[in-house]
Amino acid sequence: MAKENFPLIFERNKEGRTSFNLPPLDVPEVDLEAELGDEYVRKTDAALPEVSELELMRHYIGLSNRNFGILSGFYPLGSCTMKYNPVINEDIARLPGFSHIHPYQDPKTVQGALELMYDLQVHLEEITGMHEITLQPAAGSQGEWTALMMIKAFHEANGDHHRNEVIVPDSAHGTNPASAAVAGFKVVEVKSNEKGLVDVEDLKKVVNENTAALMLTNPNTLGLFETEILEMSEIVHNAGGKMYYDGANLNAIMGYTRPGDMGFDAVHLNLHKTFTGPHGGGGPGSGPIGVSEELAPFLPKPVVRENNGEYDLDYDLPQSIGMVKGYYGNFGINVRAYMYIRTMGPEGLKKVSEYAVLNANYIMRSLEGEYELPFTQHCKHEFVLSGNKQKKNGVKTLNIAKRLLDLGIHPPTVYFPLIVEEAIMVEPTETESKETLDGFIDAMLQIAEEAKTNPEIVQEAPQTTAVKRLDEATASRKPILRYVSEENN
Amino acid sequence: MEFRYLPMTETDKKEMLDKIGVSSTEELFSDIPQEVRLDRELNLKKPTSEYELKKELTEMASKNANLTEYRSFLGAGVYDHFIPSVVDHVISRQEFYTAYTPYQPEITQGELQAMFEFQTMISELTAMPVVNSSLYDGGTAVVEAVNLSVGQTKRKKVLVSAALHPEYRQLVETAANGQKLEIVEIDYKDGVTDLEQLEKELDENTAAVLVQYPNFFGQIEPLAKINELIKQQKKTMFVVSSNPLSLGYLTPPGEFGADIVVGDTQVFGIPAQFGGPHCGYFATTQKLMRKVPGRLVGQTVDQDGKRGFVLTLQTREQHIRREKATSNITSNQALNALASSVAMSALGKNGVKEMAKLNMQKARYTKQKLAEANLSAKFDGPFFNEFVVKLSKPVSVVNDELFEKGFIGGFDLGKVYPELENHMLIATTEIRSKEEIDAFVKEMRDING
Numbered sequence: 001m002a003k004e005n006f007p008l009i010f011e012r013n014k015e016g017r018t019s020f021n022l023p024p025l026d027v028p029e030v031d032l033e034a035e036l037g038d039e040y041v042r043k044t045d046a047a048l049p050e051v052s053e054l055e056l057m058r059h060y061i062g063l064s065n066r067n068f069g070i071l072s073g074f075y076p077l078g079s080c081t082m083k084y085n086p087v088i089n090e091d092i093a094r095l096p097g098f099s100h101i102h103p104y105q106d107p108k109t110v111q112g113a114l115e116l117m118y119d120l121q122v123h124l125e126e127i128t129g130m131h132e133i134t135l136q137p138a139a140g141s142q143g144e145w146t147a148l149m150m151i152k153a154f155h156e157a158n159g160d161h162h163r164n165e166v167i168v169p170d171s172a173h174g175t176n177p178a179s180a181a182v183a184g185f186k187v188v189e190v191k192s193n194e195k196g197l198v199d200v201e202d203l204k205k206v207v208n209e210n211t212a213a214l215m216l217t218n219p220n221t222l223g224l225f226e227t228e229i230l231e232m233s234e235i236v237h238n239a240g241g242k243m244y245y246d247g248a249n250l251n252a253i254m255g256y257t258r259p260g261d262m263g264f265d266a267v268h269l270n271l272h273k274t275f276t277g278p279h280g281g282g283g284p285g286s287g288p289i290g291v292s293e294e295l296a297p298f299l300p301k302p303v304v305r306e307n308n309g310e311y312d313l314d315y316d317l318p319q320s321i322g323m324v325k326g327y328y329g330n331f332g333i334n335v336r337a338y339m340y341i342r343t344m345g346p347e348g349l350k351k352v353s354e355y356a357v358l359n360a361n362y363i364m365r366s367l368e369g370e371y372e373l374p375f376t377q378h379c380k381h382e383f384v385l386s387g388n389k390q391k392k393n394g395v396k397t398l399n400i401a402k403r404l405l406d407l408g409i410h411p412p413t414v415y416f417p418l419i420v421e422e423a424i425m426v427e428p429t430e431t432e433s434k435e436t437l438d439g440f441i442d443a444m445l446q447i448a449e450e451a452k453t454n455p456e457i458v459q460e461a462p463q464t465t466a467v468k469r470l471d472e473a474t475a476s477r478k479p480i481l482r483y484v485s486e487e488n489n
Numbered sequence: 490m491e492f493r494y495l496p497m498t499e500t501d502k503k504e505m506l507d508k509i510g511v512s513s514t515e516e517l518f519s520d521i522p523q524e525v526r527l528d529r530e531l532n533l534k535k536p537t538s539e540y541e542l543k544k545e546l547t548e549m550a551s552k553n554a555n556l557t558e559y560r561s562f563l564g565a566g567v568y569d570h571f572i573p574s575v576v577d578h579v580i581s582r583q584e585f586y587t588a589y590t591p592y593q594p595e596i597t598q599g600e601l602q603a604m605f606e607f608q609t610m611i612s613e614l615t616a617m618p619v620v621n622s623s624l625y626d627g628g629t630a631v632v633e634a635v636n637l638s639v640g641q642t643k644r645k646k647v648l649v650s651a652a653l654h655p656e657y658r659q660l661v662e663t664a665a666n667g668q669k670l671e672i673v674e675i676d677y678k679d680g681v682t683d684l685e686q687l688e689k690e691l692d693e694n695t696a697a698v699l700v701q702y703p704n705f706f707g708q709i710e711p712l713a714k715i716n717e718l719i720k721q722q723k724k725t726m727f728v729v730s731s732n733p734l735s736l737g738y739l740t741p742p743g744e745f746g747a748d749i750v751v752g753d754t755q756v757f758g759i760p761a762q763f764g765g766p767h768c769g770y771f772a773t774t775q776k777l778m779r780k781v782p783g784r785l786v787g788q789t790v791d792q793d794g795k796r797g798f799v800l801t802l803q804t805r806e807q808h809i810r811r812e813k814a815t816s817n818i819t820s821n822q823a824l825n826a827l828a829s830s831v832a833m834s835a836l837g838k839n840g841v842k843e844m845a846k847l848n849m850q851k852a853r854y855t856k857q858k859l860a861e862a863n864l865s866a867k868f869d870g871p872f873f874n875e876f877v878v879k880l881s882k883p884v885s886v887v888n889d890e891l892f893e894k895g896f897i898g899g900f901d902l903g904k905v906y907p908e909l910e911n912h913m914l915i916a917t918t919e920i921r922s923k924e925e926i927d928a929f930v931k932e933m934r935d936i937n938g
Contacts (some may be wrong), residue, residue: 017837145667282821322659
C-alpha cells in the first residue's frame with residue numbers, strides 16, 4: 001500500500017481546468033450586477049475544484065477502490081441486512097420515466113409512477129398485515145417518528161392528552177428512544193430477561209395510564225423472537241397504549257408471521273434493508289410505515305388513491321398529522337423495492353426469510369464453542385456473540401473486527417446491543433452461499449485461535465488496509481471538518 | 490421456481506441443518522406462537538422473470554411524461570438541470586452504492602473522504618465553516634434547523650417567512666406539533682418577506698427566523714436587512730434555506746450573518762425522480778458545531794501518521810445518546826451527496842458561477858419575452874431563475890394546453906397561496922434553449938390571448 005496520502009480533489013486543482021460543458025448563452029445578455037446591486041453579488045468565488053474529466057474520474061474511481069461494498073466481499077453487518085442489491089433494479093430506477101419526472105406534474109401525466117406507488121403499498125400491506133401504508137418517510141428513523149406522531153394524534157383525538165410515555169426495551173436500537181424524544185415523548189425503559197426477551201413482569205410495572213406506546217423489534221436486536229408477543233400486546237392495549245413495530249428485522253419473518261397478526265398498530269419498514277434498497281453508503285433509504293385502520297385517518301399527506309384504474313394524490317385528510325417529508329418519499333428507492341418484491345413473489349419472500357434464518361443459525365452453531373453465546377435458543381436472521389472469552393487474552397471485540405478487515409471480510413456490528421458485553425452481532429442474509437459462510441466461520445475460528453496463541457496479530461490489525469487504525473480522539477477533540485488550502489492555512 | 494438471488498441448494502441445506510442439529514428449517518421457526526403464524530401464502534403477485542418485469546416496468550415508466558421528452562418550465566424547489574455523465578458512472582460503482590455507513594474507517598476511506606470533500610464544497614458555497622455529510626432533503630433540513638434553534642435558545646417561538654417553500658413550512662408545522670412550538674408566519678410583501686411584520690413579531694421569545702434565499706417566488710431576500718433586525722434579539726437564530734446553485738453567483742448567507750444555512754443539493758447531479766431521493770445539506774457556525782444533526786466526517790491521522798478520515802463528534806448521535814441525542818437521524822443521503830460532489834467537481838470554481846449566471850440570463854429572457862406578450866411578472870425585485878406571472882385563465886387550464894404542445898408549465902401558486910389564484914411560478918434553467926423559450930412564450934401568448 002502506498003505511503004502517500006490519497007489526494008483530496010482540491011489538491012488536484014489547477015486553475016483553468018474543467019470537466020463540464022454548459023449549454024451556450026443563446027439569449028441576449030443582461031447586466032446582472034446592475035440589477036442585483038453590489039451587495040448581492042458574491043466577491044469571492046466558491047473554491048470548487050478545477051479538474052479535467054479524466055482527473056475527476058480517476059479521483060472518484062480511486063476513492064471507490066478505497067471502499068468496501070457487498071460485491072467486494074461478505075458484509076455480515078448485524079441489523080443492517082446487507083443482502084445483494086440486484087443490478088436490474090438500478091437499471092429500472094434510471095428509466096427516464098421514473099428518474100426524470102417532477103413531483104408537481106399533473107397526476108394525469110405520472111400515472112405510471114402513482115400506479116407503482118399504489119401497488120407497492122398494496123404489497124407491503126399484505127406483507128405486514130397492516131391496513132394502510134404510506135411511502136412518505138425517507139428512512140427508518142423518520143418512519144418511527146412519523147408513526148409516533150400519528151399515535152400521539154390518535155391519543156389526543158381521544159382526549160388522552162396525558163399519554164406522554166413511550167416504552168422502549170433496553171436492547172432497542174438508539175433511534176427508538178431518540179425518535180420518541182423528538183416526537184415529544186418521555187422515554188421509559190423496559191428490561192430484558194435472562195433469555196434476551198422483554199421481561200413481561202417488568203413491562204406490567206412500567207405500563208400505566210400515561211403509556212402512549214411500546215416500541216418493539218421482533219425478532220429483537222438479539223435476533224430472538226419475542227415469544228410472549230401476544231401477552232405484551234394485550235398488556236399494552238389493555239392500558240390504552242399502542243404497539244409500535246420497528247421493521248429493521250423483518251427479513252426474518254416474511255411469510256411466517258406478520259406484525260399486524262402480532263397485534264401491532266403501527267409498523268415501519270426499511271426498504272433499503274429487507275427489500276434491497278440499496279444502502280448507498282449511508283442513504284438514501286426509504287422508511288414506509290403501515291398502520292391499523294384506527295390510525296389510518298392520521299396518515300401524513302398526501303395519500304395515493306386508486307379509482308377505477310386511475311391514480312391520484314389525496315390531500316384532503318382532515319385528521320392527518322400533516323406532511324413529514326417533501327413530496328412523496330424516496331420514490332427512486334421505492335422503485336427498486338417494488339422490483340425486488342415482484343421478482344421474488346410470495347414464495348420467494350418466504351424463502352428469503354427461511355434461508356436468512358438458516359444461514360444465521362448455521363454460523364451461530366459453528367461458532368458457539370469458541371465464542372461465548374449469551375442466548376442459546378435458535379436465533380432468527382441474526383445473532384449476538386460476546387467477545388468475553390477473547391477479552392481475557394487481551395483481545396477485545398474491536399480487535400476481532402479489525403482482524404476481519406485483514407481477512408477481507410466486513411466486520412459484524414460490534415458493541416451493540418448494549419446489553420451484551422463485547423457484543424458481535426452477525427447477520428449473514430439469505431443471498432450468501434454456504435461457501436461464503438464457511439469462509440467467515442473459518443476466519444472467526446482462526447481469530448479465536450490467534451487470540452490464544454498470537455494475540456498481537458489481532459491487537460495490531462489491520463495491517464493490509466489503505467490506512468491503519470485512525471486517531472478518533474484527536475478527530476473529536478480538534479475537529480477538522482473541511483479542507484483548507486496550504487496558502488490559506 | 491428458481492430464485493437467482495438465493496444460492497441455497499438442497500445439499501447445502503441438509504449439511505447446514507445437520508450442523509444445527511434440526512431436521513427442518515421449520516424447527517427454527519417453532520418459537521413463533523401458532524396464534525400469530527400465517528397459515529397461508531402471502532397474497533402477492535407471483536414471482537416474475539427478469540425479462541417480463543423489465544418489460545412491464547418499462548411500460549409503466551412510459552406512462553409518465555418525463556422531462557427528457559417535454560420541455561419543462563416547472564421548478565418550485567425541484568429543478569431540471571443538466572447532469573453530466575460522470576455522475577452516474579461514479580455513483581454506479583458498487584463500492585459506493587452497496588456499502589453502508591462507514592463504521593469501519595480503514596476500509597471506507599473512499600466514502601469518508603468523499604463526504605469530507607462534500608462538506609468542503611458546501612462550506613465554500615454557503616460561506617459557513619461547519620457542514621454535515623447531508624440530510625434527507627431540503628425540507629427535513631429546515632426542520633432540523635428549527636429543532637437545533639429551539640434546543641439551543643430554549644425558546645418556543647419560530648418565525649417563518651411565507652415565501653419559504655410551502656412544503657417546507659408544512660414540515661415545520663408537523664414537527665412543531667411534537668414539541669408544542671409556536672409557529673408564526675411572516676407574510677410577504679412585493680415578493681419578499683415583510684420586514685415590518687418581521688420586526689413586530691421578533692421578540693425575546695423568538696428561537697429562530699426562517700427565510701429562503703432565493704425565496705419560493707425566485708426573489709432574492711434582503712438578507713442584510715433581515716440580519717440587522719434579527720441581531721437586535723440576542724440569541725435568535727438566523728436560518729436561511731438556500732438553493733446552492735444560486736450561491737455560485739449570489740453573496741452567500743454566511744456573509745450576511747446566518748447561523749444556519751440549509752437547502753437541497755438536487756440542483757447538482759440529482760434527477761427530479763418524482764421528488765426523492767434528493768439531498769439536504771446543513772451548514773452552521775463553529776459555535777454550533779457540537780449540536781449539528783446527522784453525520785460529520787473529520788480529518789485525522791492513522792498510526793503511521795498518514796492522513797485519514799473518520800465519522801466524528803458521534804456523541805451527538807442517537808446510537809450513543811439515545812433519547813438525549815440532538816436528532817433521531819441515523820442515515821444521511823450519502824450516495825446523493827456523492828452525486829452532488831461529482832457534479833460540483835465537474836463544474837469547478839468557474840463552472841458553478843457560469844451555470845448560476847446562465848440560469849439567471851435565460852430566466853430574464855423568458856420574463857422579458859412574456860412581458861412583451863402581455864404576461865407581466867408579478868414582482869419587480871431581483872430574482873434568480875424563477876418568477877411569478879399572472880395569467881388570464883386558471884393555471885391548470887393553461888398547463889393542460891401547454892402539455893398538449895409538449896411543455897410542462899409552471900407551478901400553480903393558487904393551490905397554496907389563495908391570493909395568487911391564476912398565478913404561475915415559472916422556472917428557466919440553463920438547459921432551455923432560446924428556441925424552446927420562444928416557443929413556450931408563443932404558446933403562452935396564444936393560450937392567454
